Amino acid sequence: MYDVIIVGAGAAGLTAAVYTCRKKLNTAILSIDVGGQTNLTNHIENYPGTGPMSGPELMQRFQNEAIGFGAEIIMGKANKVDKTEKGFKVGLANGEEYECKALILAYGKVPRSLGIENEEKFFGRGVSTCVTCDAPLYKNRETAVIGGGNSAVEGALELATIAKKVYLVHRRDTFRADEITVEKLKNNPNIELVLNSVGTKVIGDKNVDGMEVENMATKDRRTLKVDGIFIEIGYVVDTSFVQHLVKVNDKKEIIVDERGNTSHPGIFAAGDITPVPYKQTVIAAGDGSKAALECYRWLTGGKGAILDW
Ligand SMILES: Cc1cc2nc3c(=O)[nH]c(=O)nc-3n(C[C@H](O)[C@H](O)[C@H](O)COP(=O)(O)OP(=O)(O)OC[C@H]3O[C@@H](n4cnc5c(N)ncnc54)[C@H](O)[C@@H]3O)c2cc1C
Incomplete structure (x- = not known):
């Protein structure tokens, strides 16, 4: 039983992990890859404080920091989320299941597919x-x-x-x-x-x-x-496996308040999976930190995080 499971290891999820781990919450990140969409750009120059670098290089730093603070990264595609007596259970496509007290959904967007014969079969092989x-x-x-x-x-x-x-x-x-x-x-x-x-x-x-x-x-x-x-036909959000728990908008993005709370207590969301405008790495990272702090507040009964200085 983890304190927190974060679904997605992009800018939002990895930043959320830095924050939850620094609050000593036992944190697992379940993700298909590490780095997310930022990996797709070979030159990112609008992430302040680092200077221009490649997307994978920047995300490697995010990963190192999340792991350095104690996050466990488990590779796999989440396809099932259920409410349990003590929290939530997340199922992966390979059949593994993981339980947690609170959940942060930060799994961004996935490339749109054509849906044609053999497309999936040859994905990664041409x-x-x-x-x-x-x-x-x-x-x-x-x-x-x-x-x-x-x-x-x-x-x-x-x-x-x-x-x-x-x-x-x-x-x-x-x-x-x-x-x-x-x-x-x-x-x-x-x-x-x-x-x-x-x-x-x-x-x-x-x-x-x-x-x-x-x-x-x-x-x-x-x-x-x-x-x-x-x-190269764009990106879509896939919230089909969480829509029985959280409210989504007409684009199927998970609706959150300004602190990352979804409509379900104990489930938070951050980054491109939400309706946040101007979808960018720095914005996803900021969202991840907010959702993590709010998650900590929720787990500690509203006492655990200072709302403002
Ligand atoms: C080509 C390109 C260039 C870009 N260039 C820039 C730029 O220069 N500057 C900038 O600021 N922004 C740029 N962006 C936008 C930026 O990359 C995104 O806003 C940012 O990555 C969003 O972060 P995120 O963590 O919310 O989601 P993502 O980066 O999408 O990460 C989501 C993570 O969740 C995982 N995941 C997805 N589905 C599942 C699932 N079912 N189960 C488990 N894991 C799952 C993915 O594998 C990934 O690791 C660019 C985007 C693209 C596509």
Whole structure:
């Protein structure tokens, strides 16, 4: 039985752990990865006090500090939360279960998936949701990027500096990215635009060999021979497994008050999983600290933390 379980080891969750551990609360962090979305940027220069550095480098520091104060990190995907007599039970996809007195939900956003055949099967083996992380694996190889927003367009441009060829598959014939960026895209000889088209199937045996795409107007299908597929169609929150306990808004984000309390006593939330505006690393970190202090107050019957100086 932990005092606190934090779901998610991004900026919010790791900061919350620093605070709960410094209050001597026995803390476990359950998370799919360590670092979260901040890992996806190779240059972060708006996290004050550290100077510019890569996202993974910054998050390594967060991790070191959380572990240094005593947090235990358990890898796994949470998919079940239940109320128990003494607190809460969190279930992981691998069947493990962990119990706690209080819960901090800080599991941010997850990349949106296409939901097509073989996409999940090849995730991490040719299918990726992070150009910045995985582009170097595709030096002189053929690749596809799916999407039409800034991250897809910028991803295609970044990939085109490394890969031999980049197909940019987009369901419309116009892009939501800035004009200047779109111009660069159209003038890049390594990039072929596959417009009005959607990906319908990932093809491969052990690794990705290609992607089937369908032209939405003509319904014609063709196979792009690629080794890597980058799905860059944004991020979503998945609060499906906690909605029986906490209130969410119309975007399914967990509603919190200004101190991170959710609608359920003993459950707190922080960072991108909440409706907090201007979703940024520094904001998630600040939210994590607030939720942790409020959690400590709750566990100590309202006596444990000074509200204001
Ligand atoms: C490409 C990119 C670039 C960015 N650049 C910047 C920037 O330069 N500056 C800036 O300030 N912000 C930037 N951001 C935004 C910033 O990264 C986010 O606001 C911040 O990461 C939010 O932190 P978080 O802890 O709330 O969530 P996240 O970072 O999303 O962390 C959530 C954690 O929860 C885990 N998780 C998810 N689901 C589950 C589950 N079911 N069970 C267990 N664990 C789970 C994840 O693995 C992850 O570790 C960028 C975001 C992206 C995508």
